[in-house]
Amino acid sequence: MNFASPTPKDTKGKRVGLFVTCLVDLFRPTVGFAAVKLLEDAGFELEVPRDQTCCGQPAYNSGDKDDAKALAKQVIKAFEGYDYIVAPSGSCTGMIRKHYPSLLADEPEWADRAVAVAGKTYELVSFLVDIAGIEKVSSHFTGTVTYHDSCSGLRELGIKDQPRKLLASVPGVDLKEMKDSDVCCGFGGTFSVKYPDISNAIVSKKTKTITDAGAGTLLAGDMGCLMNMAGKLKRDGSAIQVRHIAEVLADMADGPAIGEKSGR
């Protein structure tokens, strides 16, 4: 697949609306603050609109178009005034970039607005590399990591090299690639609870390749996949720590990992 890599633009002082995503908002605010730090360090003026909840993907993927449309409009209204919309998730970004335009194509007063918002919405790590032109981040980390390519980010948005590029810029990070890093972890949103046995079979293969990679920390760019893999590793008694990649890039990987006891 061809994903044209945009040339970095002059981004100083541009206004970014942070789409926090529901899972980061509810389960892992640390990732939200990591995104804030990375974007502010890159020179953006950052805001977090209050009128955001969810991108609507659970409804959209369950066939509930009415609720999906209502939530898409909610996002569009809250974010269309920004120069860029950035989310720490390939999956939610894919929903906005790839699916809002077709979802609202037959509603005249929304179709163009959906296309406009889609065109300026980016996943965090690829935004930093492709749009902001960031070559390195100021962070440090000591240890081996392995990176899982989440499906939507990889196949809808072409995110593959950007996270590896920024990880390579962090002193102390030793990336050990897992086999089949591009294979689904078995999460699939509601799939994970509707078909738990199949989801388990898929995530079991994934945690085996993670373990075989021999890294101390598992990273990815999507909270859904991370919670799925962390939950399985934890159930199996694994000591591998699971984190969102933004935590490592923003030098905020010193707190408890996903699924570990938190003091916050």
Place this chain on the structure above:
Amino acid sequence: MEITSPDFKKNASEALADTTLQRALKNVELGFIGKRQDAVDALPEFEALRDLGRDIKTHCLKHLDVYLDEYEKKVTASGGHVHWAETAQDACEIVRDICRSVGARTMTKGKSMISEEMQLNAFLEKDGMEVTETDLGEYIIQLRGEHPSHIIAPAVHVTKEQVEADFRRAHTQLDPNRNLDDPVSLLGEARAVLREKYFAADVGITGANFLVAESGSSVIVTNEGNGDLTQTLSRVHIVLASIEKVIPTLNDLDVFLRLLARSATGQEQSVYTTISTGPRRAEDPDGPEQYHVVLLDNGRSEMLGTDFEEMLRCIRCGACINHCPVYHAVGGHSYGWVYPGPMGSVLTPSLIGVDKAGHLPNASTLCGRCESVCPMRIPLPKMLRHWREREYERHLNPTPQRWGLKGWAYFARRPRLYHQTMRFGMRLMKYLAPQTALMRRLPAAGGWTKHREFPAPEGKTFQQLWAERQASNGQTKGDAA
């Protein structure tokens, strides 16, 4: 064939617990994916060929009537006969009538998924016909009384040891002490047994990978040569094909052949590519006396002009199946009808009704790997979602799911209420998540915690912490009230 798609969950659980099946399924991942990638990497124009293939098929579907008409004229001109079948039943009756008209008692059969859709073997056997599958995989599952579990590797769910046992059970005319330890000896035995069948057959049936309109030809690709023997050694050759198999020209065929073998098995070309046009002519050294083509619709023309039209571009390479993590886990029989994997989950509801096949479009993580390898660039995840929309509109999905979704959407559509509720919700969740025994009893959470821990939230929500940070900074950025 009994439709068990509504029992998908039960089928899948049994498949997951079947250790022999799980061992056999490893061959799908190991046998296809790497070989396809190598073949694709070795052909620089592969992506351009995919575009071309997609465009040719799209064009054909827009003008399907024109090309089918031309195809029929050319078949007739070459001395063959075209029979139109609206339903699977019609097609079965057409084949039976041809067999009766020539007094046929025995039949050899090349691989044809259409014939599975028609349940042709059972229909003809009831009429007293002896039918022998000649594709090795199909032959094995015929001996086992099973159906294909994969569209190009029908017996991929069977282990070598099982095949040995089946051959010993079926081939009682052979020495019971013969050695069948290695695959080559199994292959040799099947070849010897099948050879007799080819010579004895009155009628040979093949499927068709493509029908060429400009020449009235049918095209099959095989790796065993069984199709050639089936269609040239019998008196009558019957081709079974569904209507969307037609392509305009032999030049177009070149595009599809280059895509098909690479996508399917990672071969540059299948071992045999056979183009058949009409019956034996006076100057031909061999060939059938009669050449019939049965064109099956069976619901396909209903797909034209709908959200599912693009599915008709499918050339049955099996790449989507080979790359599907759900298929890898549960195998083909779990899907409960003829076509498994992503292509089946889109096609089956079209052909048997979404009310019967409702699980299939849902049994996908929508990971998109299928679309990324489809040589015809069929947007399979998009179409799975379209089926989910149809189900939702018709209230076919379970009530607890609908209520769960509606309840969540009620809050998500009201940001102020949502944020207030979630503050408390997450505090509660932080306490609950580590209580695994309790979590297992909660609705929905039970599906998660059956196999996984539920990662506890950090406590406060991001929105809550962000508001606190803004307040302490004395800022009023955004709408962070």
